Amino acid sequence: MEFAGRTRSPSSPRLQAHPAGRLVVSVLAGLLFALSAVGGARAQEDTELVEGRVAAEIDSVSDRRIRERLEASFESLEDLSTVEVAVRSGIVRLQGIVDTVRARDLADELARQIQGVSVVVNDVEVDRSVGRRLTLASARLRDRAWSLLDALPLLTIAIAVFGASIVFSRIVILWDRPFVWLVKNVFLRDLARQGVRLLVVVFGVLIALEIMDATSLIGVVLGAAGVVGLAVGFALRDLVENYLASILLSLKRPFEPRDLVRIEGHLGSVARLTSRATILVTPDGNHVRIPNANVFKATIENFTKNPQRRFEFGIAVGVDEDLVAASELGIGILKDMIGVIDDPAPYSRIDELGDSSVTLTFFGWIDQRQTSFEKVRSVAIRLVKQAFDRNEIEMPEPIVRVRVEGTPERRTPEKGRTTPSDAHGTGDVSAETHVDDLIDVDRDASGEDLLEGKGVAE
Numbered sequence: 001m002e003f004a005g006r007t008r009s010p011s012s013p014r015l016q017a018h019p020a021g022r023l024v025v026s027v028l029a030g031l032l033f034a035l036s037a038v039g040g041a042r043a044q045e046d047t048e049l050v051e052g053r054v055a056a057e058i059d060s061v062s063d064r065r066i067r068e069r070l071e072a073s074f075e076s077l078e079d080l081s082t083v084e085v086a087v088r089s090g091i092v093r094l095q096g097i098v099d100t101v102r103a104r105d106l107a108d109e110l111a112r113q114i115q116g117v118s119v120v121v122n123d124v125e126v127d128r129s130v131g132r133r134l135t136l137a138s139a140r141l142r143d144r145a146w147s148l149l150d151a152l153p154l155l156t157i158a159i160a161v162f163g164a165s166i167v168f169s170r171i172v173i174l175w176d177r178p179f180v181w182l183v184k185n186v187f188l189r190d191l192a193r194q195g196v197r198l199l200v201v202v203f204g205v206l207i208a209l210e211i212m213d214a215t216s217l218i219g220v221v222l223g224a225a226g227v228v229g230l231a232v233g234f235a236l237r238d239l240v241e242n243y244l245a246s247i248l249l250s251l252k253r254p255f256e257p258r259d260l261v262r263i264e265g266h267l268g269s270v271a272r273l274t275s276r277a278t279i280l281v282t283p284d285g286n287h288v289r290i291p292n293a294n295v296f297k298a299t300i301e302n303f304t305k306n307p308q309r310r311f312e313f314g315i316a317v318g319v320d321e322d323l324v325a326a327s328e329l330g331i332g333i334l335k336d337m338i339g340v341i342d343d344p345a346p347y348s349r350i351d352e353l354g355d356s357s358v359t360l361t362f363f364g365w366i367d368q369r370q371t372s373f374e375k376v377r378s379v380a381i382r383l384v385k386q387a388f389d390r391n392e393i394e395m396p397e398p399i400v401r402v403r404v405e406g407t408p409e410r411r412t413p414e415k416g417r418t419t420p421s422d423a424h425g426t427g428d429v430s431a432e433t434h435v436d437d438l439i440d441v442d443r444d445a446s447g448e449d450l451l452e453g454k455g456v457a458e
Helices: 002-006 012-017 019-076 101-112 130-150 152-174 176-182 186-211 217-235 237-252 292-297 323-336 373-390 434-445
Strands: 084-088 091-098 119-126 260-263 266-273 277-281 287-291 300-302 308-318 347-353 357-367
Touching: 019 084, 019 101, 091 101, 101 119, 130 152, 152 186, 176 186, 237 266, 237 287, 237 292, 260 277, 266 287, 277 292, 287 292, 308 323, 308 373, 323 347, 323 357, 323 373, 357 373
Parallel strands: 091 119
Antiparallel strands: 084 091, 260 266, 260 300, 266 277, 277 287, 308 357, 347 357
16 A cells, blocks of 8 residues: 555546556556565675675685795794695695604694684605605714714713712711711611712702703603602512611611520521521521511510520429428529529429329529520439439339239339439539620621611610
8 A cells, every 4th residue: 555655646546446547556566566576686695795705805815814824834944844735714734745753743733723724634744765764863963963062061060060979978978977976776877878978969960960951851860760669669579678677677676686586486696687687596506597577577585685584394203292392392402503593583383283293393593694594404404303313202204004914913123213423513504605606707707787786765
């Protein structure tokens, strides 16, 4: 209706009134609407075409800028000067031949860092010809040789500093008084010396690396040392365990040189404590080496820690004997005996009642610094037995009677009692020194002994 109103003319009432006029008006309105629709479509197509041309021009400019920037970057790097660049719609294609894989990867990395690049197609090849490889290797060796010659004065100074640190470290550990004043234990004293020496050498190495401007090597060396230390620790686990046990044993000092000990069933006197094993000298004069790890974990029975040691022995007497009188007789012999101390005093007890005898056990104490345990015990048994014989105290042997039916029993005539004389007296009960002499020889022949000096009190 609006379109008809716009086309209204002075004669329109007539046309509208006439049927033919209405038909003409309708046809004209349709033509005008069709012409307006065609004009709008053409306008939209023209707009899209303009926008496409503008976008293509923008992409072309962006691709050109990317290519120019990459070409400038590659030309500034000698290894990438032969790389060719092609860019289309943000897709970069690299072509050419380079000398190393590192150069090919560097070209790819540079292309990906530029804004606007969507995809990088790296078709760069690495030249692996023998002649080219030899040429590059010789060039690198030549460059490194010249670099070494340039750094030779600094290298000489760095080596001199390192050598001076080694000499100074040896001079420091020869100064014994500070270490003796700080640490009484000989093993810890040696560890302190080695630690100070290591610190001086490490300080010299740091100064030398600083002179060479190579302090970055410290991290590499420490990392390699950590890995190597872990591998060596697993491979030498027993050795490290024995070494740590030797440190703890030298600190706690469960025994001293010449102490009589029993370790893992081995009885002997301590000769030396080394960084790996404990050396014992058995009463037979043999040497026994026990790993320190086993010594540290074992139960140690030290017979010398307390100079007083108790001995004991048992004697069987007849069931009809006066046990109190027999006990007093034996105790009296031990009290009068040379080598048996008075405090603690000797005593006895009844241990076992057998079929034909009663076992009396006698106890006495000795001072191991003056007398021998084995000798005193031996003499004590002999003297008590002689006293029993003199006083006609029966010491029966086990009796087994076998009776055969039909055979008359025969009586064995009783033999006369013999009383051995005490002509030899007490005998020698002095302390045994032969093993101590063997220990002195061993300690003089070997330098390492972690039992020198004082340990840490429990």
